[in-house]
Amino acid sequence: MAVKAGVSGATVSRVFNRPESVSPSTREKVLKAAKDLDYHPNVIATNFIKGISGNIGVIIPRIKNIHMLSVYYFAELLGGIGDALSRRGYNLVLLYHDITAPVMPGNDYTKYFKGNKVDGGILLGTFANEPSLVKLKEEGYRFCLINNYIENSGISYADADNLKGSYKAVKYLINLGHEKIAFLNGPMYYTNSIDRLKGYKRAMEEHGIPFNRELLFEGNYGRKSGYTAARKILSAKSPPSAIFVSNDRMAAGLLQGLLESGVKVPGDISIVGYDDSDVATVVTPQLTTVHVSFYEIGYRCADELVKCIKGEKDYFGISVQPKIVIRKSCSRPR
Amino acid sequence: MAVKAGVSGATVSRVFNRPESVSPSTREKVLKAAKDLDYHPNVIATNFIKGISGNIGVIIPRIKNIHMLSVYYFAELLGGIGDALSRRGYNLVLLYHDITAPVMPGNDYTKYFKGNKVDGGILLGTFANEPSLVKLKEEGYRFCLINNYIENSGISYADADNLKGSYKAVKYLINLGHEKIAFLNGPMYYTNSIDRLKGYKRAMEEHGIPFNRELLFEGNYGRKSGYTAARKILSAKSPPSAIFVSNDRMAAGLLQGLLESGVKVPGDISIVGYDDSDVATVVTPQLTTVHVSFYEIGYRCADELVKCIKGEKDYFGISVQPKIVIRKSCSRPR
DNA sequence: CCTGGTTATGAACACGTGTACATTTTACCT
DNA sequence: AGGTAAAATGTACACGTGTTCATAACCAGG
Numbered sequence: 001m002a003v004k005a006g007v008s009g010a011t012v013s014r015v016f017n018r019p020e021s022v023s024p025s026t027r028e029k030v031l032k033a034a035k036d037l038d039y040h041p042n043v044i045a046t047n048f049i050k051g052i053s054g055n056i057g058v059i060i061p062r063i064k065n066i067h068m069l070s071v072y073y074f075a076e077l078l079g080g081i082g083d084a085l086s087r088r089g090y091n092l093v094l095l096y097h098d099i100t101a102p103v104m105p106g107n108d109y110t111k112y113f114k115g116n117k118v119d120g121g122i123l124l125g126t127f128a129n130e131p132s133l134v135k136l137k138e139e140g141y142r143f144c145l146i147n148n149y150i151e152n153s154g155i156s157y158a159d160a161d162n163l164k165g166s167y168k169a170v171k172y173l174i175n176l177g178h179e180k181i182a183f184l185n186g187p188m189y190y191t192n193s194i195d196r197l198k199g200y201k202r203a204m205e206e207h208g209i210p211f212n213r214e215l216l217f218e219g220n221y222g223r224k225s226g227y228t229a230a231r232k233i234l235s236a237k238s239p240p241s242a243i244f245v246s247n248d249r250m251a252a253g254l255l256q257g258l259l260e261s262g263v264k265v266p267g268d269i270s271i272v273g274y275d276d277s278d279v280a281t282v283v284t285p286q287l288t289t290v291h292v293s294f295y296e297i298g299y300r301c302a303d304e305l306v307k308c309i310k311g312e313k314d315y316f317g318i319s320v321q322p323k324i325v326i327r328k329s330c331s332r333p334r
Numbered sequence: 335m336a337v338k339a340g341v342s343g344a345t346v347s348r349v350f351n352r353p354e355s356v357s358p359s360t361r362e363k364v365l366k367a368a369k370d371l372d373y374h375p376n377v378i379a380t381n382f383i384k385g386i387s388g389n390i391g392v393i394i395p396r397i398k399n400i401h402m403l404s405v406y407y408f409a410e411l412l413g414g415i416g417d418a419l420s421r422r423g424y425n426l427v428l429l430y431h432d433i434t435a436p437v438m439p440g441n442d443y444t445k446y447f448k449g450n451k452v453d454g455g456i457l458l459g460t461f462a463n464e465p466s467l468v469k470l471k472e473e474g475y476r477f478c479l480i481n482n483y484i485e486n487s488g489i490s491y492a493d494a495d496n497l498k499g500s501y502k503a504v505k506y507l508i509n510l511g512h513e514k515i516a517f518l519n520g521p522m523y524y525t526n527s528i529d530r531l532k533g534y535k536r537a538m539e540e541h542g543i544p545f546n547r548e549l550l551f552e553g554n555y556g557r558k559s560g561y562t563a564a565r566k567i568l569s570a571k572s573p574p575s576a577i578f579v580s581n582d583r584m585a586a587g588l589l590q591g592l593l594e595s596g597v598k599v600p601g602d603i604s605i606v607g608y609d610d611s612d613v614a615t616v617v618t619p620q621l622t623t624v625h626v627s628f629y630e631i632g633y634r635c636a637d638e639l640v641k642c643i644k645g646e647k648d649y650f651g652i653s654v655q656p657k658i659v660i661r662k663s664c665s666r667p668r
Numbered sequence: 669c670c671t672g673g674t675t676a677t678g679a680a681c682a683c684g685t686g687t688a689c690a691t692t693t694t695a696c697c698t
Numbered sequence: 699a700g701g702t703a704a705a706a707t708g709t710a711c712a713c714g715t716g717t718t719c720a721t722a723a724c725c726a727g728g
Contacts, residue, residue: 010686011706013684023706042449043450044387048378048382052378055425071405071409092427093426115376249616281557282617343715343716344678344716344717348677356676360676375715378713383682383714383715677723678719679721684713688710688712691709692705
């Protein structure tokens with residue numbers, strides 16, 4: 001290539017990296033030769049010289065090949081991450097992290113970073129206060145969390161404001177006139193679930209409604225757990241007039257369970273879901289739910305992570321605001 | 335590292351690549367030193383030497399940041415691809431290919447391959463007989479298609495057997511006693527849609543039911559297009575007793591439309607969906623639908639692609655068999 | 669103990685680029 | 699035209715590994 005263009009290798013390098021540092025005439029000469037030869041700088045050699053891999057790893061936990069993440073926001077999230085990374089010249093590489101049970105103390109994430117495999121990592125689906133995350137941070141690796149955070153750990157994160165989202169949803173029900181509001185939450189090993197419970201409690205408290213332990217239920221974010229919750233909820237001492245559910249899939253299952261029991265939704269019981277996934281619009285009645293832009297979370301997270309890697313900053317905490325989407329699953333109580 | 339172990343760099347290299355070629359004593363010496371120093375061979379340098387990137391690109395088409403793929407199988411597919419690749423030491427890198435309209439003649443996929451960015455590509459969501467694919471093949475790049483194929487092109491692919499899946503679904507309806515069976519298909523610029531129409535026709539033909547152009551409808555795989563199709567289908571000269579729908583999302587929309595018009599499902603009209611996505615179980619009645627293992631498609635495809643890259647073969651065509659999943663949306667006709 | 673052959677190791681080089689430094693060319697001012 | 703500073707280009711080297719070839723250590727058979 002350098003010989004074809006009649007210049008030194010250094011000049012070729014300059015044309016592609018700091019074009020302004022080379023005279024217009026030779027610049028054109030080089031570009032023409034590059035076009036003729038279909039020459040493109042070898043990315044591997046470039047990265048090798050720079051001492052980087054050019055890869056950002058997105059680490060995804062799985063149990064026996066089963067995703068623990070809602071697939072619905074997975075695609076959107078990756079889209080955001082991918083756009084941010086490609087704009088900054090990094091590759092988005094997917095790494096699947098196999099675990100055997102929901103809460104594993106000894107997760108070793110370091111293996112993905114050793115030997116310059118990736119320049120940084122985005123960890124999805126990690127658990128509340130997971131010790132391996134703190135360890136990873138201490139070892140000096142560049143990474144951040146999505147959908148989780150650990151206070152005072154210095155670990156960067158991007159998350160939806162789950163407390164606020166939950167708060168808004170419950171407040172919406174309260175404003176409709178509901179007082180007996182049940183909450184079907186997800187597993188408490190997720191920070192998400194913890195925060196949503198806080199939001200639920202805060203909304204109730206602010207309106208002078210005492211927290212009733214009997215109206216709190218826990219599912220596993222799957223449809224079936226919503227379905228089976230229906231029976232439990234209906235057999236409570238004083239059944240609720242509204243139920244806030246921590247994701248749409250469970251809400252859909254719950255809805256099926258309620259309809260089977262002859263309960264009218266929203267006539268007898270109102271439901272608010274969470275996620276605004278496909279499921280929300282497909283169900284009858286369509287679900288009032290809480291929407292979060294996972295594209296935004298992904299994009300901003302990846303963008304900030306790259307800044308950290310480049311040394312422009314060394315910490316970020318992003319909190320994206322959810323919005324309530326009103327559809328057909330709520331009404332005033334009788 | 336080499337000095338710490340008291341050996342030459344060449345020996346270190348051998349320990350990690352052909353351990354049997356080095357004496358047990360020095361091997362242990364090297365491994366111990368590696369452990370002490372937390373040494374891991376630099377992947378970038380290794381790839382640089384080998385002249386490879388170690389990356390396989392999964393190329394995903396989008397229109398204005400909107401995925402054209404069903405998100406439901408996206409995660410499963412990537413899981414399969416990721417497992418196969420990591421087992422073989424390759425990275426799965428996601429590449430988003432922005433296009434402006436559904437059918438673009440001039441898609442340039444070559445840019446993802448230039449300069450050793452990736453060693454091979456897996457293209458998703460491409461269109462039937464897309465000329466740019468043939469061009470890509472002619473230029474000698476290693477790649478394959480998922481959910482598409484081009485006959486006699488020599489282009490490798492992995493796909494579900496859509497003709498067979500569609501055939502089974504329609505045959506199931508016929509066996510229940512249906513004769514007036516409508517088909518709500520997806521856009522015909524997808525090979526998938528073309529094949530499903532063939533399967534529909536074949537099943538009808540085999541049972542002596544003439545193909546009726548008036549019972550063929552086309553949507554865009556979105557829920558709304560199913561919803562609006564309900565009215566059209568009901569206003570046909572002789573409305574069908576069953577409808578085969580080319581994906582679950584449209585089927586769910588259709589279901590909503592039918593219920594709103596007072597049609598009972600499956601009493602008045604039976605529905606069969608396609609995909610076996612989340613949507614199928616969330617809807618009432620739950621959808622009888624066609625299931626495909628996208629994990630398998632992804633895994634086998636990636637595995638074969640790596641073989642091609644390593645020169646072990648130079649073509650493959652994988653066809654995965656769909657299965658019908660019977661739920662609650664079908665009954666015998668009146 | 670020597671010889672021939674086998675096995676284990678080291679020395680030197682190559683891969684394709686970016687960068688620091690040296691050198692040459694250009695531009696401008698007097 | 700001469701001189702000096704600035705801009706443009708070239709030279710030489712480094713990055714960390716795998717590989718080839720040469721050398722050294724070892725081993726078995728006589």
